[in-house]
Amino acid sequence: MVYVLGVNLPDRQLVKFALTQFYGIGHHTAARICARFQMHNTCKVRDLTPLQVTALASFLSSPKDSISPPRFPRAPPDFVPSTKTHQQLLQEFRAARVQREAENKRPEFLLRRRRDARILPDPLKSLTIEAELKQEIRENIAHQKMIGSYVGRRHAMALPVRGQTTQNNARTAKKLNRVERYS
Template sequence: MVFILGVNFGEHKLVRKALESFYALGPQTARRILAKYTIHPTAKIGSLPPKTVTALTAELSTMTIENDAKRVVRDNIARLRDMGTYRGRRHAMGLPVRGQRTRNQTESARRLNQIERRG
């Protein structure tokens, strides 16, 4: 097991997939980090030297990921709701925000926006 930023990863997990498992860190950012530390895209975490693992942990600790990114998104939605914008009202009602149909398929939007209605 390799320990990166508070998460244990198995030896056989791809480094790219391990990086993408962090919230707010997508494929493009993962590729950029791999290129910065000259890690092959199909490299496994178990094959990384400890020095590189430490460098990856230090790089991730400077980025806005996981709880910090979730807090930023939550604050942005709260700001929209406080201003009373159209998007803020749609979030508050649990309806689709970005112009999707509401005649038939709103069930997933209601499920995903349910957290935002509380508070």
């Protein structure tokens, strides 16, 4: 079992479903988080490396302060993997970087990332979970009660808020009328 920010994530569960154990993370947000940390759809919690668990915990603790992951260019459809060794690829990469710096050009994917960041802000930056989200909800309900809205009054009387039917609608209407008279 993995504990992340006080929440138990079962080992045999898929990561995208285990993340929904956090209050405030649904299936869609969990899928986005898995994509951000490059976890495939069938990755289980027990398959996570300690580095991934640490990165996930640091992101969930403060998503606003986290750094957006780099976007790498996608391979074209006709891409064939290289048979070169790691050392050869590393030398070629360093030579290309030196040449690019000499020309003072930035790679296209970096330019594209800056352009996309201006157009589409990162939706995970505004993620609030657990205690922060519960506190925000409590504040919203207290605000509704303070301004005396219909929703606030229903919260104060512990009645259904979103239009659910109660057992005795006449009794509920009398309670509301009584509250309105004394308000």
